[in-house]
Amino acid sequence: MLAVNEYFEGQVKSIGFQGEDKPASVGVMEAGDYEFGTAAPEVMHVISGALTVLLPDNDEWQTFKAGDKFDVVGDAKFQVKVSVQTAYLCVYG
Template structure:
């Protein structure tokens, strides 16, 4: 069934589920800056709001708005900065 996840003292919450393309999560983030590690390739889509992203090896933040997506390879870390409350969809490959 569904699995719920909570990170950063409840400021990031997600629900895991299965899609035709494989495992995924939908979630929300409160305003703030967060760092995540990956164990699989992740394809993350912003569905609402603005999320700034700093990908591995980069020193620059890139703004992602609703409809934008970015890819993070497995076994690495990336940083995000939620500008206000945001929602996202993440596919795991």
């Protein structure tokens, strides 16, 4: 079953699904600044566009472009800056 999610007054939309091995979601973020929280570890894959991210316990912002991925620990918050519409795939666990 697909789960449609909307965050930040519609600025971020995703569709959750059961991947081959783990739950995942695919979505799009509009330009803006966001703070996300994690329950479990996540791997974020940038499909199109770019995400500039401040990961937990890190003092430096990092930019990830299409084809890049990054890991986020579980039970944490992280900051994201988006300058153009950006598509992503997030794999949980």
